Amino acid sequence: MISLGIECTAHTLSIGIVKDGTALSNVIDTYSGGKEGLIPRKLADHHASVFAEVLEKSVASARVSIEDIDIVSFSQGPGIGSPLSVGIAGAKYLALMHGKELVGVNHCFAHVKISEHLCKMRDPLVLYLSGGNTQILLADHDGYYNILGETLDIGIGNLFDNFARAIHMENAHGSALAKLAEGGKYVELPYSVKGMNLVFSGLLTAAEKAAKNKKIPQRDTKKDVAFSLMETAFAMTCEVTERALFLTKKRDLVLCGGVAQNRRLQQMLESMCDEDGIRFGVAPDEFNRDNGAMIAYAGSLLYKRYGALPIEKCVPITNYRIDRMKEILG
Numbered sequence: 001m002i003s004l005g006i007e008c009t010a011h012t013l014s015i016g017i018v019k020d021g022t023a024l025s026n027v028i029d030t031y032s033g034g035k036e037g038l039i040p041r042k043l044a045d046h047h048a049s050v051f052a053e054v055l056e057k058s059v060a061s062a063r064v065s066i067e068d069i070d071i072v073s074f075s076q077g078p079g080i081g082s083p084l085s086v087g088i089a090g091a092k093y094l095a096l097m098h099g100k101e102l103v104g105v106n107h108c109f110a111h112v113k114i115s116e117h118l119c120k121m122r123d124p125l126v127l128y129l130s131g132g133n134t135q136i137l138l139a140d141h142d143g144y145y146n147i148l149g150e151t152l153d154i155g156i157g158n159l160f161d162n163f164a165r166a167i168h169m170e171n172a173h174g175s176a177l178a179k180l181a182e183g184g185k186y187v188e189l190p191y192s193v194k195g196m197n198l199v200f201s202g203l204l205t206a207a208e209k210a211a212k213n214k215k216i217p218q219r220d221t222k223k224d225v226a227f228s229l230m231e232t233a234f235a236m237t238c239e240v241t242e243r244a245l246f247l248t249k250k251r252d253l254v255l256c257g258g259v260a261q262n263r264r265l266q267q268m269l270e271s272m273c274d275e276d277g278i279r280f281g282v283a284p285d286e287f288n289r290d291n292g293a294m295i296a297y298a299g300s301l302l303y304k305r306y307g308a309l310p311i312e313k314c315v316p317i318t319n320y321r322i323d324r325m326k327e328i329l330g
């Protein structure tokens, strides 16, 4: 089966093509909001303006023609309404124009499934970390995911982006913050874990205050606070993950989502797993950032189980939590 997947939940418009579990192409175009952040109307404009080019490149690099494609999969949510609408309109156009069936995909499910597939792990505990999401997930006997623990306020990626914006970084993004944090020294910040849940907003406020503290002029305060913010957030995340591993008695852990690309986090989880005798897996960066190939892959799994989605149901579900899949599809 050849599935074309469209990712459009937030800053990224991506189209990937997957054949029987192998990514033939994965063309990604990400809008950078810079200092002003993600403005919904600008995301929608970006996706509309690059859609045709991304599609053309994706089909060309997969060396297929539109006629060869069996299904058109698209991100249905969670996400921001305006960019989702553009991606879904593109999916409907392609499907109607070329006589293809449509499949709506939960964005989080796609991150999880492509990572399980690439790490060759069946039924692991999953740690899913991105801008808006921070969740520990476990599938039930029917393959539906339950959330064992999650952030009670902001996602870990948004924590980093918000702090980067507060200290006026040109590129207010977690990856740029990680660069700034290199070589920083630890300063104490609040650590807030509640069972298997996390709270980040107090940490953000304290970090913003600490970054303005110029008491020790010879030190690079922003660097030290950036380092300490990331170390603290990752340590909190490791703690709740370890608790979930012991509770569920799982022997495999998969890390996925945009923040999964952070090398320091990978290193911390890997050493935790080594100590506990747990197998640790993380997919290559290309499949952890928002990408169309993961939507195409997850779309093919959903199509096999549920068939196509009727066109009248192809609408954005902005608050589509992964634990609503049973209610929506079942």
Ligand SMILES: [Fe+2]
Pocket: 107, 111, 130, 257, 258, 289, 290
């Ligand atoms: Fe994502």
